[in-house]
Amino acid sequence: MNITEGATLTGGSSVALTPAGILPGRSSYVGPGHTRLEPETVEFSVSGGNPGAVKPGTAKTGVKITFASRLAEEGCCSVTPGTVVANLGVTWDLSQPESLVDELIARLRAVVYHSSFPDMVKKGILPVT
DSSP states (O other), rough: EEEEEEEEEEEEEEEEEEEEEHHHHHHEETTTTSSSSSSSEEEEEEEEETTTSSSSSEEEEEEEEEEEEEEEEESEEEEEEEEEEEEEEEETTTTTTTHHHHHHHHHHHHHHHTTTTHHHHOOOOOOOO
């Protein structure tokens, strides 16, 4: 699976994710810098919904992105392991039109791309304008 990181209207960097496992309703991939000690994973999940039923129910989609590091301080014996994780869940009442899902995806992309998003994550500053 190829994705574009740092995407702009004029480009970005293509990054190849490698399949790491598939189960019913779930798949996982690893990034190019992935190791057992410093994983880069992307996990996808889907569940729910019965389109043939009178009430089709609710479809759920999930994406989980995990980066981990073993920050080594100077010297031989001090390593600080840690992770950064993004969990995204989308719930779609299947009685709603697909066009509404398209609007939600467009808004999600816009919110994450906005300059206030990194400030929320890195500085704890909420957008106010």
